[in-house]
Amino acid sequence: MTLTDISWPALVPGLIVTVTAVLVLIADLFVEGPDREGLGWISLVGLVAAGIASAVLWGSNAGGFGDTFLLDRYAIFFNLVLCLTGALTLLISMDYLTSINLASGEYYVMLLLAVLGMMVMAQANDLILVFLGLELMSIAIYVLAGIWRPELRSSEAALKYFLLGAFASGFLLFGIAMAFGAFGTTTLSPIASQLAHLSVEQRPLALAATALLLIGFAFKVAAAPFHSWAPDVYEGAPTSVTALMAVGVKAAAFAAFARVFIYALGALAVDWTWIIWLLAVLSMTIGNAAAIMQRNIKRMLAYSSIAHAGYLLVGLIAADQQGGAAVLYTLLGYAVMTLGAFAVVIAVGRRGEPNEEVSDYAGLGFRYPFLGMCMTIFMLSMAGIPMFVGFTGKFFLFSAAIEKGWVWLVVIAALNSVVSVYYYVGVLVQMYMGENPREVQGIAQRPYLTATLLITAFATVALGLFPTWALNLAKSAVQSLSA
């Protein structure tokens, strides 16, 4: 690698986010009074600009730095999903921060840095860069989870996330060390070409690396049996941060997971497929079974996100173009419907009154028809009812697995999907038929939340009804991976 190998196009989206983060950090010093909404707007502009810059570079296939940092279509697809996630999280944060009385400019800086870390993970073609991106993201999110300092739950969630997150990073890093020992490099392209003709001495180290990397990634995507942190952390963290964790962290971790396993370690697929099979079945079953028992809506969504990690792993097992495209498409759909659901959770909560129990949603559908309609769309989409993006995503994932001959896996997945209808529809039953003496009243109209709900609800329906465009985008993105 030489200095002339610097590829500016590949750096542009990340640089925009970095510069915005620094600007917000400086601007924070000059803002007087408790109102930090202006900083949110600066951050929003930065994320939108980074998204647009990524979109403009679609097809440029920029790559440099000794092939370690790419902006291929795969990375761009994820950059777009991540910038969208970041921007929508910002929108819901601006209302949420006011409602919990948390005026802090650092919140926006950390959010931007977390998104930057996620983008690095999506663009990295080198295990060490994956690690650096992962840590940048994780450290920023440890801070975000604990940023609501007067609230003990927030600090506790931050501590749990920090300890288990760092533990997982340890596994990932040791896996990278083993990969370095086996291949003499941490860059994915040479690893892929060396794996084609693996020598007997390399094999044990390569297998150890695969297993350790798998554990590290499984922690980050919250796949069972490495999921135990998720419900606690999701419940305790401020809701807007939970949304970012549930969507952004999962998407970024899957971006790196799929790139490392399908592209670099594809030749070892015989050895790792059955482990992922097990992870997928456990995640779906444990996630859905535990979600049924939850009374707190944030915990329910946490278990639902574990189940969704299981569905996405089904697509990863198919490990071909079609499966990869299904994973990308489903992640996009998962992002919009989950962010929407968390926006509803925030809208229902009020100052000093989180209203996070499912019973708090009693009668909500009639008193607040707009919130009710949005929640109906998100819940039905997650349950996998046709017409919404959740259904099309699962359909693509399962059909990709079927074509590869994983019939039993898909049978288990489909059964799980049926079970999940019970608890998603349970929320709707509460909303339209439930009765609670302590009904939630006086939910104020909040402009940013309404905007978020409109965008996510529209995208959930539009992506579900017209999946072709997004699916073609995902297919083209996955093609750039194997090229």
Next chain:
Amino acid sequence: MTGLAPTSYFIALSALLFSIGAVGVLLRRNAIVIFMCIELMLNAANLAFVAFARQQLSVDGQVIVFFVMTVAAAEAAVGLAIIIAVFRHRQTVNADEMRLLRW
């Protein structure tokens, strides 16, 4: 490299350190001790990196260690701050007593 210990010795030591760290995280109850065990895991990886770098006569592995040390330092700063934030609420950093969030 005659007269030097073979790489496998270093890797065995590093695997041992990593295991001690991992088992410590699972068994110990004090948040600070758990954090020290995690640091031990990261340093075990560092040892593996430098050992492999010496075996392959490349500096890559040694450069990676600097990255890992930087990350570990940043993690320590944030992690200890979080531990202090919890201590201010609870007057304890025992992981068993964090029962507020549990199903």
